[in-house]
Amino acid sequence: MGDVLAGFHAAWEFESDSVLIRFERGIRTPKLFQALGERRIPHEAISAVTLSPGKRGTVVLHAVPRPGADPLMEAAAGQLKENCDPYRLVLPAERETLAEYYADELRAQLPPDDGESPDRFLVAPPEAPLQFKAYDGKASFDGKLVSFRWFWTGASSAKWKAGDQSFPVTDLSGIEWRSPEVFEGHLRLLRRDTPVAQPAQADQDPAAVVFGLGYGPVHESLPFAASVLAAVRASGPAPNSDGLGAVTAAVTPAVRRDPADIAERIRHLGELHRAGLLTDDEFTVKKTELLAEL
Numbered sequence: 001m002g003d004v005l006a007g008f009h010a011a012w013e014f015e016s017d018s019v020l021i022r023f024e025r026g027i028r029t030p031k032l033f034q035a036l037g038e039r040r041i042p043h044e045a046i047s048a049v050t051l052s053p054g055k056r057g058t059v060v061l062h063a064v065p066r067p068g069a070d071p072l073m074e075a076a077a078g079q080l081k082e083n084c085d086p087y088r089l090v091l092p093a094e095r096e097t098l099a100e101y102y103a104d105e106l107r108a109q110l111p112p113d114d115g116e117s118p119d120r121f122l123v124a125p126p127e128a129p130l131q132f133k134a135y136d137g138k139a140s141f142d143g144k145l146v147s148f149r150w151f152w153t154g155a156s157s158a159k160w161k162a163g164d165q166s167f168p169v170t171d172l173s174g175i176e177w178r179s180p181e182v183f184e185g186h187l188r189l190l191r192r193d194t195p196v197a198q199p200a201q202a203d204q205d206p207a208a209v210v211f212g213l214g215y216g217p218v219h220e221s222l223p224f225a226a227s228v229l230a231a232v233r234a235s236g237p238a239p240n241s242d243g244l245g246a247v248t249a250a251v252t253p254a255v256r257r258d259p260a261d262i263a264e265r266i267r268h269l270g271e272l273h274r275a276g277l278l279t280d281d282e283f284t285v286k287k288t289e290l291l292a293e294l
Contacts, residue, residue, distance in 0.1 A: 060091075075177050121233060131224070165206050172232045173191065177222060189208065
């Protein structure tokens with residue numbers, strides 16, 4: 001067992017070849033940290049270590065992940081809020097000297113950074129089976145197969161016509177995760193070979209589930225996306241890809257919707273509202289968002 005440096009919400013144990021991060025499960029700990037539990041970060045997965053002033057009398061020790069080393073960070077694609085970054089350890093300012101010592105020790109153990117992405121993930125992904133509820137369906141992953149089962153209260157007519165979906169990871173080239181904390185949040189599976197292009201709008205794409213109204217929260221959908229992404233890369237490189245075997249998440253621009261689709265989504269919202277599943281405020285906010293897309 002190596003030395004341990006405890007901070008707010010997490011403790012880092014420094015070992016000869018890695019850093020073991022154990023996250024707390026307190027009510028103030030970000031839910032993503034609680035979902036992750038603990039993570040072992042090999043030294044080769046770290047490109048740099050920084051120590052900087054934090055907010056309200058704190059300092060932040062940050063192990064900067066090497067691009068392409070961690071499926072969780074690849075899936076997040078820069079969309080995580082600072083307080084949910086699992087590579088940041090926040091400590092009281094009076095522990096700055098101790099934090100600086102460990103930062104120097106860790107830097108000395110890092111291998112040279114050649115600037116190239118590794119040919120495999122170096123940090124283990126969250127373990128399958130995983131599942132979560134999106135706004136329009138339930139997503140499940142058993143390590144080999146991703147399944148979407150549609151909800152009648154949220155799925156578009158296009159998804160109902162297509163039926164429930166199952167995707168072997170060998171048929172995928174990657175994932176696209178757009179945070180539920182922004183408008184148009186979704187998880188989209190990117191397929192290797194499709195006869196036609198996938199619909200631009202996630203709520204019309206049978207290979208995607210959409211977030212919103214408390215569905216698909218970060219602590220559930222992001223570990224899911226990371227696990228799928230790792231399985232896709234392990235299955236082999238996609239045709240015409242960069243050799244990594246996966247495409248990471250990207251934030252796609254908003255697309256103006258068809259008025260008929262807007263009307264259908266509002267109808268679904270009305271059904272949820274009448275059933276008592278949405279408050280008056282939630283119904284009004286979401287309806288306003290949809291009308292703004294016309």
